[in-house]
Every structure is written in structure tokens, then in C-alpha cells.
Amino acid sequence: MASWSEKELVAFKEAQTLQNRPYNDDKSFAEDNPVWEVTVDKQVFIRGAKGIENTKWYQAGIKNGGQVEVAGKTFEVEYQPVKNAELIKQVTAAYNKKYQGQYPIDLMVSEPVAKATVAVVKK
Numbered sequence: 353m354a355s356w357s358e359k360e361l362v363a364f365k366e367a368q369t370l371q372n373r374p375y376n377d378d379k380s381f382a383e384d385n386p387v388w389e390v391t392v393d394k395q396v397f398i399r400g401a402k403g404i405e406n407t408k409w410y411q412a413g414i415k416n417g418g419q420v421e422v423a424g425k426t427f428e429v430e431y432q433p434v435k436n437a438e439l440i441k442q443v444t445a446a447y448n449k450k451y452q453g454q455y456p457i458d459l460m461v462s463e464p465v466a467k468a469t470v471a472v473v474k475k
Contacts, residue, residue: 353473353474356395356396356474364390364396364422365391369386370386370396370420370422371385371421372384372385372386372387372409372413372418372420373421374410374413374417374418375412375417376416377415381418381419382413382416383409387399387409388460389422390446390447390450392439392443395471396471397446397469397470397471397472398470398472399447399466400465400468401456401465402465403465403468404464404467414432414470417430417475427474427475428474429472429473429474430472431470431472431473432471434470439469440467440469443469444461447460
């Protein structure tokens, strides 16, 4: 796995959203939609707003990988579920800081959604 460069991390930090494109089994896109993203410790994180079981892109991405786009650049990625409770808390704090006062921040920092946190790992 490749690491995100400092320039790429800055692009993620400055962007309101990234374009999320997880693959289906046939390598078509399961979805192509903007999602909120945050960075913590030189990693990029996104969350499934409907939780683990009901977020289609979460299921497809974990299984098949996909692409994300930010600041006009597209990256092949893997989606790695985050199970570490402390890291999930740090990601929640980053969401609260970046998206404070925006709708639907209350949903995105709720416990069911926090459990659907994934690290977006550059291939």
C-alpha cells in the first residue's frame, strides 16, 4: 500500500467532500457520490451514514475496493474497516471539528455511523 503524500493530505483536508466510487463484483461502480471525509494521523477516513449493514457502498467497498476523487485527482483505494475504539473517537472529533454546525453532523458522529468508519487506503 502506498502512503498519502503531504500534498494529497492537504487536498483531503481542504475539500468538503470526496467523490466515492466503490466497485461492485463486476468492477462497475456500486455508487458514485460525494461523502464527507476527514484526516487523522496521515490517514483518510469516511463513514457509512446508514451504518455497516445498510450502507451499500460500505459493503461493496470493503469487499472490492474502489476509487475516490478529490481536487480533480482519482485514486485507486481499499476500504479498511476501523475497529480501534480510540481511533474511532479521533475520527469523530475530526468530523465534529471539520463539519461543525453542518447538516447532518449529528448523524455522522452517532454511534451506529461511527461503527461504519473506514480508512481509505491508497493502492
